[in-house]
Amino acid sequence: MTSPRTRWFGLLFISLSVSLIIVDSTIINVSIPSIIEDLGITSTQVQWVQESYTLVFAALILVFGALSDRFGRRRLLIIGMTIFVISSVIAGFSEDGNLLIAARVLQGFGGAMVLPTTLSLVNANFQGKERGIAFAVWGSTIGGMVAVGPLLGGWLTTDYSWRWAFGINIPIGIIIIIGALLTVPESKEDLNTGRIDWMGAVYSVIAMSTLVFGLIEGRTYGWWEVNKPFTVGDWTWPGKVSIIPVMFLVFVLATTLFITHGAARLKKGKPALIAFKLFGIASFRNGNIAAMVIALGEFGIILSLPLWLQFVIGYDALQTGFVLLGLAGGAFVASGLAGGLSGKVSPVDMVRLGILLEIVGVAGVGFAISPTATWINVVPWLFVYGMGVGLATAQLTNVVLKDVPVQESGQASGTQSTARQLGSALGIAVLGTILFTSVQVELTQKLTDEKLPAAQVTQVVDSVVDSAGGAIIGLEQNPETQPIATAAKVAISDGTRYGAFAAAGFLGLGFLATLSLGATRKVEVEKIHEGGDAHVI
Template sequence: MSRAAATDPRSVTLTSGAGRWLIVATALGSGIAFLDGSVVNVALPAIGRDLGGGLTTLQWVLDGYLLTLSALLLLGGALGDRYGRRRVFVAGLVLFTVASLVCGLAPGGATLIAARLVQGLGGALLVPGSLALIDAVVRREDRGRAVGTWAGLAGIAAAIGPFLGGWLVDAASWRWVFFINVPIAAVAVAVTLRHVPESREPAGGARLDLSGAAAITVGLTGVVYALIEVPGGGWSSTTVASAVVGVLGLAAFPWAERRAEEPLTPLSMFRSRRFAGTNAVTFLVYTALGGALFLLALQLQQSLGWTALQAGVSLLPFTVLMLLLSRLMGGVSQRTGPRTPMTFGPLVTAAGFLLLTRAVPGADYVSGVLPGVLVFGLGMAITVAPLTATVLASVDEQHVGAASGANNAVSRVASLLAVAVLPLVAGLDTGVDGPLGPGFVTAMEICAGLCAAGGVIAALTVGSAATSRAPGLPGPAALLQPCTPPAPPATPVPSRP
C-alpha cells in the first residue's frame, strides 16, 4: 500500500512528513495555474505578431481560459467531493498540462484558443482541489497555518510570473510561457500520487448540479462570443443566435439553481444585503481591474514600444503591495469593520486608473506608469482582504464554502466580461495589432468610474459591523497579474457548504 493510501484523512499535522508533502503538492499544482495567469498577458503582443488575428484573437486567448474556468469552477469542487479530491486534482493537473503543451505547439490562433478552453477546464478541477485537499486532510488545529504556508509558496509563482514571462518571451519565444508548465506539473503529479491521501464525501448524497453548470456555461459562452465577434464582423445570423442562446442560458441559471437538490450557488445567500452588496462591489472592481491589466500590458508594448520583460517588471510594485499590505488590511477590517476600507479602497484604485491615463506614447516609467501602478496597487491591497472576510461573514456557517466559491466565480466572470466588453465600449479597433490609440485613455477612465461605483455601493450596503471571521493570508489567486485579475484571497473553508 502506498504511503498516500495509508494516511488517515483529517489527522495529518502540518509538521509531519505527510503534511509537508501535501503542501508541496498543492502549492506546485495551484502554482502552475497562478504562474500561467501572470505570464500570458505579457506574451500577448508576441502572440499577436506571430499568429495574427488582431485584438479579437488576443481577447479569446484570455477569455477562452476564463470562460471554462469561471463556468465550471464550482462544479470542479463538487466533483472532487464526490469522486475523490486527489483524483480530480490530478485529473486537473493532467488536463492543464496537456493543454499547455498544445498551446505552446499551436500553429494558429484557433488551435491556441481551443487549447486555452481546455486549460480552463483543467484549472476548474485544479484550483478548488488544492484547498479542498488541505481542508480534507490536515487536522483542524493546523489548517490555518497550512493555508498560509500554501498561499506563501504558491504566491511566489504569481510574484515571479511577470519577470519570468517577459524574460521567456524576449529570450526565447512566447511558446515557452506554456512549456514551462510541463515539468512543474509532472513533479506535482508524482508528489500527489505518492504522498497525498484520497478523500471524498460519503457515498450517496445530492446529485451534481449539472443543469446549473450547463446553463451558466452556455450562457457565458453565447454572450461572450457575441461581445467579442460583433465589433469586428458585425451582427450576423451566428452572432445573433449566439447572443440569444447566451441570454437564455443566463436566464435559466437561477431557475436551475432553485430546482437543484444541492445547487452550485444557493440563491438564498443573496437575501443578505451585505452579501449581495459585497458581490456587487467584487463585480465592479474586478471588471475594472481585469480590463485595465489586459489593456495596460498591450499599451506598454504596442503603444510605448517596451519589451515584454520591461512590461512585466513594470507591474511588480502591484504584486509587492498586495503581498505586504493585504494581511495588515485584513486585521484593520476586523477591528474597525469593513465599510471604511471597502469604500476607501475602490476609490483609491479609481485614482490609480486615472493616473494611468498618463501612460501614453512619450511617457517614461517614473512619471507615466509607476504612480498609477502604485496607487491602484494600494487601493486593491486595502480592498481585497476586507472584501473576502465580509463575504464569508455575511452568510451562515453552513454556507461559507458556497459563499467563497460564489464570490470567486463572480470575480472570474467580471474578468471574463471585462476583456470582452471594455475594448468595445472604449472604441478600440479590434482588428489591428498596433498602438491602442486614444481608446486606452477612455478605457482607464471607464475603469476608474467602475471602481468609484464599487466604493459607493460598499458605503451603502456593507455596514460597519466588524467581521467575525478572519480573512487570513491573501492567497496567490489575489496576486494574479498581469494576465488574470486577482481573485479574492483563498480562505480555509469547508470544501462543501
C-alpha cells in the first residue's frame, strides 16, 4: 500500500511528465523562425513540424489508453517517456526538415503513451476530495505549460540554439523516469482480458491522418482542382480532381467503419478501442464534445502569434517568449482563483467562466494586432486568455471523468485526451490554413494593385508564404523592396487577426457545448461497467 506522502510525490512526477509533453507542443513555436532560417523549411513543413506531433498524438492516444489498462499504466508512462527522450535527441541533431518532422512523429508516439496514462494514474490513485485536488494540479500544469513553453523555447533559441529546445527534454525525461519508478505505484485492470481492438486502431489512425492532411495540404494541392501534382516517389496522383477531396472521403469512410466496427465488437462482448458504452454517461459524452471544440480554439492561435511577433513586430525568440508569458501569468492567477472558488462554484460553472475569459482574451488579441502594435497591446489580453485556459482545463477534465468507473479510466482518459488532441490538431490545421491562405490572397491583391508584374507578384508571394513570413526580413533590408515588406507585414497581421477571431468563434461554440453539461445527472455507472445499458436516474 502506497503512503499518502508517496502518492503526492508521485503526482509531482506525473505532473512533470505532463509538463514535458505539453511544453514540447508549444516550445517549438518561438523556435520556428530560427528553424526556417537554419534548415530552410517551407510554410507547409512549418505546419507539419507542429502538426506531425499532434497528429500522431491524436491518432494513437486511444490505443495506448487501452494498452495501459491491460499492461500497466506506469509501465507505459516509462516506455513512452523513454521514446520521447530518444526522439528528442534525433530532433536536436536534425539537419533537414524531413528528419525533424520524422523525429516529431516519433515524439508523438511517446507523448501518446504518456498523456492518457497520467490521467488514468491520477484517477486510480486518488479518491474523493483528493481526486479533485489532483486533477486541479494536473490541469493547471497543462494551462501553465502552454505559456511557459514559448518562454523556455525563446530563451534557449536566443541564447543557445533552437536545438536546445529539444535537448532540454533529455535530463528532465530521465528525472521523470527515475521518479516514477520510485514513487508511482503500478496500476492496471486485471478484469480487462479481451484482445486489443487493432482493427479499430487502424481505422482511427486512417481517419485522423486523412482529415488533418487534407486541412493542411488543401492550399498546396488544391481544394478541388489540382494546383500541384501529388507525388510519392515516382508515383503521381493521376486524377483530374485534387487528392484533397479524396482524403476527406477516406476520412468519412474510415470514421464510419470505426464506429460500426466498434459497436459490432461491443455487441459480441469484445472490447472496442473506445468504450462506446461510456457515452451513456452524460457528463462524459457532453464533456468530450466541449473539450474537442474548446481545444480547437485554444491552441490554433499559438501557431500564428509567434510568427507575427518575430517577423512583423521584430522581436527575437526570447522577447516573444516573454510576451507569451502573459498566458502563464493568467493561468497562475486562475489556479489560485479556482482554489478559492472550490466548493462555492460548481466545476461546470468554472468551465463556463474560463471559456468566456478565453473568448474575451483571444478576441482582444485579434483587435490589438496591427503592424505597429507592441507587447503592451497584446499582453493584457493574453493574461485574460491564460486565466480562461487555467480555469477551464482542469475543471473540464474533472467533469468528463467524474462519473467514469476506475476500471474504465484508461479508455476514458484516452478518449478525453483524444478529443482534446483532435481539437488541437484541427485548430492548428484550420487556423494555420486561414493564416497562410489569407496572407497569400491579400498580398497578391496588394501587389497587383501596385502594378507589379505578375511574375514578380507570384515570386514574392510564394517567398513570403513558403517562409511563413521569414522572407520579410530580406525584403525590408533592401530599400527597393521595403514597400513590399510593408505590404507583407500588413497581410500577416490581417491573417493573424482573422485566425484570432476564428479561434474566438470556435471557443464560442465550445461554450454553447457546455450548456448541455448543466443537465448532467447521476448515472448508474455500475451498469456501465457490467456491460449493461446506461440509464440516467
